[in-house]
Amino acid sequence: MHPSRVIIHADFDYFYAQCEERENPMLKDKPVVVCIYSGRSEDSGAVSTANYIARKHGVRAGIPIIMAKRKLKNTDAVFLPANFELYEKVSENIMNILRAYGDAFEQWGIDEAFIEVTQRVNGDFENARQFAQKIQTEILEKEKITVSIGAGPNKLIAKIAAGRQKPQGLTVVKPEEVEGFLAPLPVNELIGVGKKTSVVMEEMGIKTVDDLANYDLEKLIKRFGKILGVYFHNSALGIDESPVKERGMAESISRIWTLKEDTIELDKILEYAYEICTDIQARAVGLNLGFKSVTVHAVLQDMSAHSRSKTFETPTDNLETLKETTKELFQRLLNEIPEDLKARRIGVKISNFTREKQTQKQLTEFVDKT
DNA sequence: GTATGCTTTCGGC
DNA sequence: TTACGGCCGAAAGCATAC
Numbered sequence: 001m002h003p004s005r006v007i008i009h010a011d012f013d014y015f016y017a018q019c020e021e022r023e024n025p026m027l028k029d030k031p032v033v034v035c036i037y038s039g040r041s042e043d044s045g046a047v048s049t050a051n052y053i054a055r056k057h058g059v060r061a062g063i064p065i066i067m068a069k070r071k072l073k074n075t076d077a078v079f080l081p082a083n084f085e086l087y088e089k090v091s092e093n094i095m096n097i098l099r100a101y102g103d104a105f106e107q108w109g110i111d112e113a114f115i116e117v118t119q120r121v122n123g124d125f126e127n128a129r130q131f132a133q134k135i136q137t138e139i140l141e142k143e144k145i146t147v148s149i150g151a152g153p154n155k156l157i158a159k160i161a162a163g164r165q166k167p168q169g170l171t172v173v174k175p176e177e178v179e180g181f182l183a184p185l186p187v188n189e190l191i192g193v194g195k196k197t198s199v200v201m202e203e204m205g206i207k208t209v210d211d212l213a214n215y216d217l218e219k220l221i222k223r224f225g226k227i228l229g230v231y232f233h234n235s236a237l238g239i240d241e242s243p244v245k246e247r248g249m250a251e252s253i254s255r256i257w258t259l260k261e262d263t264i265e266l267d268k269i270l271e272y273a274y275e276i277c278t279d280i281q282a283r284a285v286g287l288n289l290g291f292k293s294v295t296v297h298a299v300l301q302d303m304s305a306h307s308r309s310k311t312f313e314t315p316t317d318n319l320e321t322l323k324e325t326t327k328e329l330f331q332r333l334l335n336e337i338p339e340d341l342k343a344r345r346i347g348v349k350i351s352n353f354t355r356e357k358q359t360q361k362q363l364t365e366f367v368d369k370t
Numbered sequence: 371g372t373a374t375g376c377t378t379t380c381g382g383c
Numbered sequence: 384t385t386a387c388g389g390c391c392g393a394a395a396g397c398a399t400a401c
Contacts, residue, residue: 016383036388046388049383061383064387082388109391111383194380194394226372256389293376303387309377345388352376 004175006118006128007244009150009158010098010135012091012111013167017051019090020080022144031057031077035065038258043069048082052167094143101135104244114155116244125151125174132170153178156240160189178238183210190235192228212236249287249353253280254295256347262301264342266327266334269298273326276348281319284350290315292352294322296329299345300337308333315354322350 012018016034021027031054037045043066050059050068054077059068065079091110099105102115121127132149139147148169150161157178161171173181187209188198204223206212213236221229234240255276263269273296284291295309308329316322326348 014383038388044387047383048388062381062387064385066386070386084389109383192393196380196395250391252391254390258388295377299387305379307378311376347389349390 003123004118004153005116006121006123006125007152007155007158008102008115008117008128008132008135009152009155009162010113010115011148011150011162011166012094013146013148014049014051014055015091015111015145016049016082016087017054018145019087020083021051022090023086027051027078029053031059031072031075033059033065033068033072033077033079034082035068035079036082037065040258040260044258090143090145094139094145094147097139097142098135101131102244105246106244107247112159114158114244117151125172129170129172132172136168136170154238154240155242155244156191156235157181157238159191160185163189182236182238183208183213185209187212187236190232192231192235209236249289251353252349252351253283253291254297254347254349255280256297256299256345258345259343262342262344264334266330269330269334269343269346270327272346273330273348274323277322277326278319280348280350281317281322284317284353289353290317291350292316292354293350294325294329295349295351296326296333297345297347297349298330298333298337298343300341301344302341303344304341306333306337308336309349311352315352322348 017032020032032051033054034048035045036048045065047061047063047065047068049061057071059071095107095113098113098115102117103119104116106114117131121131128151132151136147139145146168148162148166150158150171152158152161152173153175157173161173164171187193187201187206206215217233220233257272292315293309293311295307297307299305310325310329
């Protein structure tokens with residue numbers, strides 16, 4: 001029998017709102033709602049995150065600010081605009097603490113991370129519990145932020161475990177406990193099982209991870225294909241061999257803006273879009289990245305989202321290419337959306353990055369010369 | 371029939 | 384009853400290739 005790996009997943013509690021509490025401790029006993037204002041009218045915008053006091057009143061990430069205000073009327077709730085510079089700085093500090101505790105480290109978004117601690121705890125899960133407490137203590141002392149931690153034999157179990165007890169939770173799942181831990185959970189707790197897949201599985205009579213674990217593998221493969229079928233089967237059994245490894249560069253850079261006024265005029269839209277192009281192209285150049293894909297995005301008055309994208313044969317970092325492609329894609333998108341609806345928000349994304357820009361340039365020069 | 375890549379939509383915070 | 388951000392990666396769905 002292989003000795004088990006020991007993986008820890010750390011999840012910063014209600015992160016943005018907790019950062020605000022840290023900066024102003026007077027907030028701690030009040031509902032705190034971190035908002036992103038669109039600037040269109042007094043309270044237009046959405047909730048980014050809220051502390052647990054606000055959540056008790058039904059405030060959730062993503063709801064309109066005006067709705068959150070309604071739920072919190074007659075309380076001393078505090079509504080704050082998101083301060084991303086602060087959150088990024090705090091995140092970076094905590095990530096550096098976590099990184100130092102791991103044999104390997106993998107950041108997951110702004111407020112989550114995996115660390116492999118197998119060597120550090122000698123493969124022992126009781127040590128892992130103490131180790132995790134030490135991490136929680138250090139982060140609390142140095143950064144005044146609480147985190148919830150899950151420990152398990154792999155990333156899948158560690159992540160699910162971290163979500164079981166919050167805030168400031170610590171859930172350790174030993175290898176011999178994995179089966180009992182997973183069995184009663186609904187399948188959508190598994191990574192990769194979203195809304196659509198849950199529905200399909202439910203139709204197949206699969207509601208819990210236990211149902212999935214006992215489902216015939218051949219039938220799973222027949223329905224989901226070999227890769228996904230095997231992946232789901234293994235996940236249900238708590239099997240996940242994926243390594244903890246440092247993430248490289250971001251996979252995409254995008255910006256989206258809310259328009260001052262709704263419009264379907266291409267020229268108006270492009271005024272905004274070209275500004276975004278200039279910004280994200282500069283960021284790509286700053287990171288020395290070429291991009292192969294461009295996506296434009298529009299949210300209409302009914303809040304429906306639409307996008308169009310294009311992938312080049314070779315990467316580029318050219319601003320004019322980006323603008324031309326943006327124009328072409330918005331033309332196409334405007335032709336294909338319902339005529340009676342205007343655009344409310346628009347965005348541009350570049351992705352499919354490569355660092356082979358240099359090679360491509362040389363190749364182009366070579367072709368030009370011949 | 372499956373793998374792969376591209377496009378579009380979804381979902382978390 | 385409506386209301387509504389910005390950014391990211393994942394999921395879904397399709398086309399094409401083998």
